[in-house]
Amino acid sequence: MCERMQTGFFESNAVYSRKDDNSLLEEEAKLKILKQEIEYLLEKYSTISVSNIRVKDGLISPLEYLKSLKKIVETKANDTRFGKLLDEFSENVLQLTTYLLVNKMLFRYGLRKRPLMPGAIPLGFIENSWKVHPKFTFGTIDYPMALSKEQVANYELVSLFVHEASIKWCIPEQKKALELGIELPEQEINYQEAIFLIRRMKSAQNKLPNSLQKHWETMIKRVVNAFGTEFENLLWMTS
Numbered sequence: 001m002c003e004r005m006q007t008g009f010f011e012s013n014a015v016y017s018r019k020d021d022n023s024l025l026e027e028e029a030k031l032k033i034l035k036q037e038i039e040y041l042l043e044k045y046s047t048i049s050v051s052n053i054r055v056k057d058g059l060i061s062p063l064e065y066l067k068s069l070k071k072i073v074e075t076k077a078n079d080t081r082f083g084k085l086l087d088e089f090s091e092n093v094l095q096l097t098t099y100l101l102v103n104k105m106l107f108r109y110g111l112r113k114r115p116l117m118p119g120a121i122p123l124g125f126i127e128n129s130w131k132v133h134p135k136f137t138f139g140t141i142d143y144p145m146a147l148s149k150e151q152v153a154n155y156e157l158v159s160l161f162v163h164e165a166s167i168k169w170c171i172p173e174q175k176k177a178l179e180l181g182i183e184l185p186e187q188e189i190n191y192q193e194a195i196f197l198i199r200r201m202k203s204a205q206n207k208l209p210n211s212l213q214k215h216w217e218t219m220i221k222r223v224v225n226a227f228g229t230e231f232e233n234l235l236w237m238t239s
Contacts, residue, residue, distance in 0.1 A: 030086045033132070035073055037093050040129065042066045044100060053099050055092040062096050069093075101161040102191070107146045110158035111138035122151045158228075164190050165226040173219060176212070180204040191231065194223050 045063045052059040069089060100106035114120040115138045116130050122143075129142035140160060152159060166188045169177075177184045182200050185193070201220050208216055224231055 055095040107143045108160040110136035113156045162228040
């Protein structure tokens with residue numbers, strides 16, 4: 001377990017500051033969400049065996065990290081000096097969630113047009129997995145297995161991590177990419193292939209004239225967008 005996981009690190013690096021009422025309310029809301037997510041992930045990771053996972057703090061053992069974090073959150077929940085670390089904790093927890101999504105141990109869908117109620121989503125979702133999400137009015141819900149394309153379409157859901165996708169390119173884009181030694185895919189690719197493609201596109205970007213830089217960045221974003229809202233987190237984890 002990395003050194004930064006130790007309780008002593010969290011305590012010794014806590015930033016002490018005075019907070020107004022609005023800041024305290026915001027902190028309480030963040031803490032509530034974090035506690036719920038820790039409990040949820042603890043249940044998931046306790047049933048699987050995985051090696052260390054990379055997060056912002058370094059390589060961690062997910063189950064041990066979550067157990068340690070749960071204790072820290074419980075003891076610091078009423079401490080106003082704790083707020084400065086909440087965002088860092090939340091980011092690490094997000095990476096652990098992303099790991100499950102990427103490795104097909106969890107399937108998360110955004111409720112785009114229908115709230116969580118009988119008949120509004122397919123049966124078989126994981127109990128207590130509903131979460132607030134900034135991009136979806138009715139939040140998200142998790143499943144232990146992937147839903148069919150028909151279910152996703154019929155219930156107007158959005159997958160938060162797409163494992164395979166097709167990206168459309170115009171002929172001038174394909175020609176310019178070939179000049180740089182990059183063959184843009186014309187068929188469906190998986191997320192590992194997309195990561196490799198994005199890295200090659202970014203490394204070739206400085207070879208382009210300034211007039212094409214912005215368009216090339218748009219092409220890179222097209223790949224990212226094709227793979228869902230969690231893909232940028234995956235790019236960071238694997239960089």
